[in-house]
Amino acid sequence: MTRRWGRHGGIYLLGYLFLLPAAAVYLVFVLYPLARSVQLSLTDWDGARPVATFVGLANYARLLHDGLFWRALGHNFVWVGLGSAVALTLSLLLALLVWNKPQGFTVFRTVYFMPQILPAVIVGIVWSWIYHPTFGILNRGLDALGLHTWAKGWLGDPGTALYAVLAASIWATVGLAFVLFSAALQGVDTELLDAAQVDGANTWQRVRHVLVPQLANAVTLVAVLLLVHGFQAFDHVWIMTRGGPDDSTQLLATYTYQKAFMDNEVGYGSTLSLVLTAICLATAVITVRARERERA
Amino acid sequence: MATTTTTRPARTRLARRPRRSPARLGWQLGRYAVLLAFLLVFLLPFVWIWSSALKSNAEINADPFGLPSSLRWHNVVEAWTTGRFGSYVGNSLLYCAFVVPGVTVLSCLAGYALGMLRLPGERVIFTAFLLGIMIPFQSIMIPQYYLVRDLDLLGTYWGVIVPSIALGLAFGIFVMRAFFRGLPPEIADAARIDGASEWRVFHLIMLPLARPGLTTLVVFQFMTTWNMLLIPLLYGQDENLRPISTGIMFFIGEYSVDRSLIAAGVSLSTVPIIVVYLLFQRHFVRGISAGALR
Numbered sequence: 001m002t003r004r005w006g007r008h009g010g011i012y013l014l015g016y017l018f019l020l021p022a023a024a025v026y027l028v029f030v031l032y033p034l035a036r037s038v039q040l041s042l043t044d045w046d047g048a049r050p051v052a053t054f055v056g057l058a059n060y061a062r063l064l065h066d067g068l069f070w071r072a073l074g075h076n077f078v079w080v081g082l083g084s085a086v087a088l089t090l091s092l093l094l095a096l097l098v099w100n101k102p103q104g105f106t107v108f109r110t111v112y113f114m115p116q117i118l119p120a121v122i123v124g125i126v127w128s129w130i131y132h133p134t135f136g137i138l139n140r141g142l143d144a145l146g147l148h149t150w151a152k153g154w155l156g157d158p159g160t161a162l163y164a165v166l167a168a169s170i171w172a173t174v175g176l177a178f179v180l181f182s183a184a185l186q187g188v189d190t191e192l193l194d195a196a197q198v199d200g201a202n203t204w205q206r207v208r209h210v211l212v213p214q215l216a217n218a219v220t221l222v223a224v225l226l227l228v229h230g231f232q233a234f235d236h237v238w239i240m241t242r243g244g245p246d247d248s249t250q251l252l253a254t255y256t257y258q259k260a261f262m263d264n265e266v267g268y269g270s271t272l273s274l275v276l277t278a279i280c281l282a283t284a285v286i287t288v289r290a291r292e293r294e295r296a
Numbered sequence: 297m298a299t300t301t302t303t304r305p306a307r308t309r310l311a312r313r314p315r316r317s318p319a320r321l322g323w324q325l326g327r328y329a330v331l332l333a334f335l336l337v338f339l340l341p342f343v344w345i346w347s348s349a350l351k352s353n354a355e356i357n358a359d360p361f362g363l364p365s366s367l368r369w370h371n372v373v374e375a376w377t378t379g380r381f382g383s384y385v386g387n388s389l390l391y392c393a394f395v396v397p398g399v400t401v402l403s404c405l406a407g408y409a410l411g412m413l414r415l416p417g418e419r420v421i422f423t424a425f426l427l428g429i430m431i432p433f434q435s436i437m438i439p440q441y442y443l444v445r446d447l448d449l450l451g452t453y454w455g456v457i458v459p460s461i462a463l464g465l466a467f468g469i470f471v472m473r474a475f476f477r478g479l480p481p482e483i484a485d486a487a488r489i490d491g492a493s494e495w496r497v498f499h500l501i502m503l504p505l506a507r508p509g510l511t512t513l514v515v516f517q518f519m520t521t522w523n524m525l526l527i528p529l530l531y532g533q534d535e536n537l538r539p540i541s542t543g544i545m546f547f548i549g550e551y552s553v554d555r556s557l558i559a560a561g562v563s564l565s566t567v568p569i570i571v572v573y574l575l576f577q578r579h580f581v582r583g584i585s586a587g588a589l590r
Contacts, residue, residue, distance in 0.1 A: 014409075022465050029440060029459050030462050033438075034431065040438065047442070110574065114570065116519075118566060122566055126341045257526075
C-alpha cells in the first residue's frame with residue numbers, strides 16, 4: 001500500500017481533493033438526513049419540542065393499525081399497476097407506429113415528449129381545467145356527445161379522483177417511455193422479422209414472437225422506471241387534490257408530507273418515509289438485476 | 297436511407313410489404329390517424345390555455361375553443377406585474393444559475409476522481425453516492441428540513457440552493473464517472489509522459505473529451521432545477537423566494553376566479569421553456585432519457 005502511495009501519491013492526493021467538495025455537501029445534506037430519519041422514526045418528536053422522547057418501535061406498530069397508511073399504500077399499488085400498464089401499452093404502440101421514422105417523425109417526438117419539460121404544477125393546472133365541473137373541456141365534450149349524464153366534478157368525486165389524477169400523470173410521462181422504446185426499436189434486428197415473414201408469419205405473430213422477445217430488456221427497464229416513479233408520485237397529486245377528497249387520492253408520499261409537515265408528527269412521518277425508502281431501494285435492486293441480465 | 301440499402305432492405309418489416317397499394321394506403325392512413333390523434337391530445341391543452349390567456353373571462357366561459365374577439369395582451373402584462381411572474385421567473389433563473397454550475401463542477405471533479413484515478417476506497421465512496429440515486433427526496437426531506445432550519449437557512453436563497461446541489465450530486469457523479477470511465481486512459485498517460493501536471497491532464501485533455509456527458513448533465517440538471525417543487529415549497533417559504541413552480545401555486549390560490557389571469561400566468565411560464573426546448577430538442581430528449589434510466 002505504501003509503495004503504491006509512494007508512486008501514485010500525487011495522483012491520489014489530487015483525487016481526494018477532487019472528491020472533497022462533493023463528498024462534504026453530500027454527507028451533510030443527504031447521508032446525515034438519511035441516517036437521522038431512522039433515528040427520528042424511533043421518537044415521538046413533534047418538530048417543536050427541544051427534546052424528542054424515545055418510543056422504540058411504537059411508530060412501526062402504529063403503522064400496522066393505521067388504516068389510512070394501508071389505504072395510501074393500496075392507492076400506490078393501483079397507481080403503479082394501472083399506470084404502468086397503460087403507459088407501457090400506449091408508448092410501445094406509438095413507438096411501433098413511428099419505427100421506420102415516417103414523415104413528420106421529429107414533430108411527433110417533439111410534441112409527445114413536451115410534457116416532460118414542464119413543471120408538474122403546470123400539468124396539474126392544465127388538467128384541473130380539463131376536469132373542471134362547469135367549464136372543463138372534458139364535461140363539455142361529453143355534453144357535445146350527448147353524454148351529459150356522465151359529466152361530473154372528476155377531481156371532487158372520491159370515486160373518480162384517483163383515476164383522474166393518474167390519467168393526467170400518464171399523459172405527462174408517456175412521452176418519456178415512448179422515446180426510450182423508439183431508441184430500443186432502432187437496435188432491433190430486422191432481418192429476423194424478414195425471415196419470419198418469409199416463413200409466413202402474420203403481422204401479429206411477428207410482433208408477438210419475434211419483436212417482443214427482442215424488446216424484453218427495454219420493456220423491463222421502462223417498467224421498472226414507471227414502478228419507481230409510481231411509488232414516488234407526489235407532485236401531480238399534491239397540486240390537483242392534496243390527497244383528497246376524503247383521502248381518496250392519498251399516496252405514501254403525500255401522506256408522509258401531511259403527517260410530517262401539516263400534522264407535526266415528525267416521528268411518525270419519518271417512519272412513513274422509511275417505508276417509502278425501503279420500497280424504492282427494493283425496486284432499485286430489481287433494476288440492477290435487470291441491467292445485469294441485459295449485459296449478460 | 298439510401299445508405300442502408302446495402303445491408304438491410306429497409307428499416308421496418310412490421311408494416312405489410314407493399315404488395316397492393318390499397319392495403320398500404322390503408323395502413324398509412326390508419327397510422328397517421330392514430331399519430332395525429334395523439335398529437336392533438338398532447339397539444340390541445342396547451343393551445344386551449346394559451347388562447348385563454350388572451351381572452352376575457354366571459355369569453356373563456358362562453359366558448360372554450362373560440363378565438364379571442366380581441367387580443368388582450370393586458371392579461372399577460374398584469375400577470376407579469378400584479379401576479380409577480382416577473383419575480384418568479386427571475387428566481388427560477390437565479391436558482392438555475394447557482395445549482396446547475398454547482399452540480400456540474402462538483403460532479404466533474406468527483407466523477408473524474410472516481411472514474412480515472414483508481415483511488416483506494418473508490419468502491420465504497422461510489423456506492424455511497426449510488427445510494428443517493430436510489431432513494432427519493434421524501435426519504436430525507438424531514439430531517440433535511442430541520443437541518444436547513446438549524447443552519448438558519450430556512451427562507452433564504454442558500455436554503456434552496458445548497459440542498460438542491462446536494463440532491464443533484466448523486467446523479468451528476470454517476471453520469472460523469474461513467475463518462476470518464478469510457479475514455480481511453482492511454483490519452484492521459486501520454487500527456488503525463490509529456491510532462492503535463494495532473495491538473496492539466498484533467499482540465500485541458502480529459503474534460504474537453506467528456507463534453508457530451510457534460511451537456512447531458514447540464515440539460516438534465518437545468519430541467520430538474522427549473523421544475524423543482526418540494527424544495528422551494530419547504531425551504532423557500534417567503535414570497536420573495538418563490539420560483540415559478542411554487543409561485544404559480546400561490547398565484548392560483550389568490551386569483552382562483554380570474555381564469556384569464558391564470559391562463560396568462562401559465563402561458564408566461566410555459567412559452568419560454570418550450571421555445572428553449574424546441575431549439576435544443578435533441579439535447580433535452582437525450583438528457584432527460586439518460587436521467588430517467590439512471
